[in-house]
Amino acid sequence: KPIVIPTHNWSSQVVMAYVIGGIFESMGSNVEYVSADTQGVYESIRNGDVTISHEVWQSTFGKSFYTAMAKGGIIDAGTHAALTLEEVGVPQWVIDQNLCPGLPNWEALLDCKDVFATADSGGKGRVLEGPQSWHGDVYPNRIQALLGDDWMVKFAGSGDALWADHVSAKKEGRATLTFNWTPNFTDAEGFVFIEWPAYTPGCRIADGGDSKCGSPKGWLKKAANYKFPKTHPAAYTAFSQMSFNAGHIGSMAALVDLDGMSHQDAATSWLADNEAVWKPFTQAGM
Numbered sequence: 001k002p003i004v005i006p007t008h009n010w011s012s013q014v015v016m017a018y019v020i021g022g023i024f025e026s027m028g029s030n031v032e033y034v035s036a037d038t039q040g041v042y043e044s045i046r047n048g049d050v051t052i053s054h055e056v057w058q059s060t061f062g063k064s065f066y067t068a069m070a071k072g073g074i075i076d077a078g079t080h081a082a083l084t085l086e087e088v089g090v091p092q093w094v095i096d097q098n099l100c101p102g103l104p105n106w107e108a109l110l111d112c113k114d115v116f117a118t119a120d121s122g123g124k125g126r127v128l129e130g131p132q133s134w135h136g137d138v139y140p141n142r143i144q145a146l147l148g149d150d151w152m153v154k155f156a157g158s159g160d161a162l163w164a165d166h167v168s169a170k171k172e173g174r175a176t177l178t179f180n181w182t183p184n185f186t187d188a189e190g191f192v193f194i195e196w197p198a199y200t201p202g203c204r205i206a207d208g209g210d211s212k213c214g215s216p217k218g219w220l221k222k223a224a225n226y227k228f229p230k231t232h233p234a235a236y237t238a239f240s241q242m243s244f245n246a247g248h249i250g251s252m253a254a255l256v257d258l259d260g261m262s263h264q265d266a267a268t269s270w271l272a273d274n275e276a277v278w279k280p281f282t283q284a285g286m
């Protein structure tokens with residue numbers, strides 16, 4: 001029976017899917033890839049349609065993961081070395097050129113709506129958010145709560161639209177405020193996250209709060225269907241050992257987003273260049 005690995009819509013996740021699939025295949029397992037909804041996948045793992053999730057980002061997916069766990073059928077398969085942040089911010093050059101004095105403190109934005117206005121923002125300051133399927137209303141709620149009616153949130157159709165905006169903004173010398181995350185390929189050139197009031201559990205409107213808070217500095221976990229250790233013990237043991245750091249994850253994304261490789265080719269190349277990283281994961285218990 002194949003191990004079913006989900007693919008989503010950001011680069012490191014897709015490359016890592018093929019990296020982990022390649023590791024499982026090197027151990028003799030069969031692998032199948034399915035394109036899966038980023039929030040719904042935890043229910044699919046719980047009921048066994050999907051075997052694993054290898055990038056459970058705390059800020060975006062922590063709630064769906066633990067909701068599925070409380071229903072039974074999904075297990076915590078360990079935590080990557082990388083710490084994560086999913087947050088809106090500006091490319092480093094927006095800070096260097098001092099386009100909005102006082103950044104990255106969020107209160108600086110109160111005086112910068114015109115700096116971040118775009119042709120499609122109706123005179124308001126614009127936050128370019130990722131696809132709505134990632135975070136629902138988290139950012140519209142926060143922007144409304146802290147910045148009010150002078151600001152709006154536009155959802156991008158894809159992650160790629162965020163990177164395209166960074167490129168065109170730089171060319172035009174225009175400031176831009178977008179969702180991004182770390183680890184990512186943008187770590188190399190520099191990206192500065194806005195410092196909002198600190199995250200506390202329950203601070204979001206969906207969790208009973210007022211949404212006057214930023215994102216948590218979070219973990220990156222792995223999840224699995226509860227039968228995986230029994231159906232594929234060697235592969236599960238390796239999966240439980242897998243831990244990627246910020247450099248590993250940033251380089252997986254960069255092979256696609258900077259070097260223009262396909263996700264599969266990026267994974268093949270990454271596996272070839274990083275045997276010393278991943279071989280030991282397959283050798284626990286030997």
Ligand code: TMO
Pocket residue numbers: 010057060086130134181
């Ligand atoms: C889940 N993501 C890394 C796109 O924020």
